[in-house]
Amino acid sequence: KEAVFVQNIMIPTVTCNIDEDTETVARRIIEKNVNHVVVVDDGGILKGIVTSFDITKAVAKKEEKLSNVVTRQVVTASPEEPIDSCVRKLKKHDISALPVVDSEKKILGIVTSEQISRLLGE
Amino acid sequence: KEAVFVQNIMIPTVTCNIDEDTETVARRIIEKNVNHVVVVDDGGILKGIVTSFDITKAVAKKEEKLSNVVTRQVVTASPEEPIDSCVRKLKKHDISALPVVDSEKKILGIVTSEQISRLLGE
Ligand SMILES: C[S@@+](CC[C@H](N)C(=O)[O-])C[C@H]1O[C@@H](n2cnc3c(N)ncnc32)[C@H](O)[C@@H]1O
Numbered sequence: 001k002e003a004v005f006v007q008n009i010m011i012p013t014v015t016c017n018i019d020e021d022t023e024t025v026a027r028r029i030i031e032k033n034v035n036h037v038v039v040v041d042d043g044g045i046l047k048g049i050v051t052s053f054d055i056t057k058a059v060a061k062k063e064e065k066l067s068n069v070v071t072r073q074v075v076t077a078s079p080e081e082p083i084d085s086c087v088r089k090l091k092k093h094d095i096s097a098l099p100v101v102d103s104e105k106k107i108l109g110i111v112t113s114e115q116i117s118r119l120l121g122e
Numbered sequence: 123k124e125a126v127f128v129q130n131i132m133i134p135t136v137t138c139n140i141d142e143d144t145e146t147v148a149r150r151i152i153e154k155n156v157n158h159v160v161v162v163d164d165g166g167i168l169k170g171i172v173t174s175f176d177i178t179k180a181v182a183k184k185e186e187k188l189s190n191v192v193t194r195q196v197v198t199a200s201p202e203e204p205i206d207s208c209v210r211k212l213k214k215h216d217i218s219a220l221p222v223v224d225s226e227k228k229i230l231g232i233v234t235s236e237q238i239s240r241l242l243g244e
């Protein structure tokens with residue numbers, strides 16, 4: 001098995017801004033057919049993450065504001081990071097995606113357990 | 123690499139009944155910390171699947187009834203199925219979990235891309 005790195009399997013991110021409302025983000029998740037939306041500022045810098053799990057939490061807790069469901073402390077990956085390191089991070093935090101950032105926290109892409117699992121189907 | 127089969131990595135399912143409402147299922151997703159809920163009848167037979175993606179769809183489309191967001195045509199796996207076959211099914215249908223059933227469609231567990239990706243971290 002050749003070593004695989006994040007840059008080989010990362011995909012483009014679907015993003016939103018912290019000022020958008022929950023319903024708008026929910027529509028984007030459905031239109032783009034993804035489960036993870038990365039929250040960025042106007043310079044493309046990582047500010048948080050919102051997933052379909054968080055939208056579900058908003059339904060369960062009757063929460064309206066996006067800023068109350070966004071996760072701010074985001075676990076990330078770097079492009080040169082090996083896949084086995086990502087898998088350990090995903091397992092440790094019980095999450096299924098890692099936004100990929102550069103040294104200034106600028107968003108470069110996202111790596112998901114869906115993409116990682118596909119390495120086993122080849 | 124030893125061959126790995128569904129029965130080696132499948133986990134217990136969180137289930138619901140088609141008569142429950144969307145908010146109750148959303149609360150169960152949050153309480154159990156999962157993204158997939160399997161819809162079963164009183165005999166434990168597979169009837170559909172509801173995910174946090176579907177609850178997000180209910181928010182995006184202002185849909186109240188669970189029966190209008192449940193996916194009825196479910197792609198499944200069997201306990202003796204090899205993992206690479208599951209990965210191809212997940213990719214083909216753009217989904218991230220396969221309920222595991224016996225020949226009578228009785229629910230035995232679920233296999234997710236999260237569990238499959240963990241095989242690469244060992
Ligand atoms: C703890 S997981 C539990 C459910 C399931 N394992 C999953 O991955 O969706 C759900 C929570 O993780 C958060 N989350 C997802 N990816 C994350 C990441 N890279 N860093 C920090 N939190 C993340 C989401 O915002 C959500 O509140």
Ligand SMILES: C[S@@+](CC[C@H](N)C(=O)[O-])C[C@H]1O[C@@H](n2cnc3c(N)ncnc32)[C@H](O)[C@@H]1O
Nearest residue numbers: 033171173175193195196197216217218219220
């Ligand atoms: C097509 S996926 C797209 C988003 C993302 N790839 C994911 O897996 O959540 C979302 C839809 O797939 C459906 N789904 C999930 N697992 C399924 C399965 N095993 N068989 C059929 N449909 C499934 C859900 O009910 C949901 O409506």
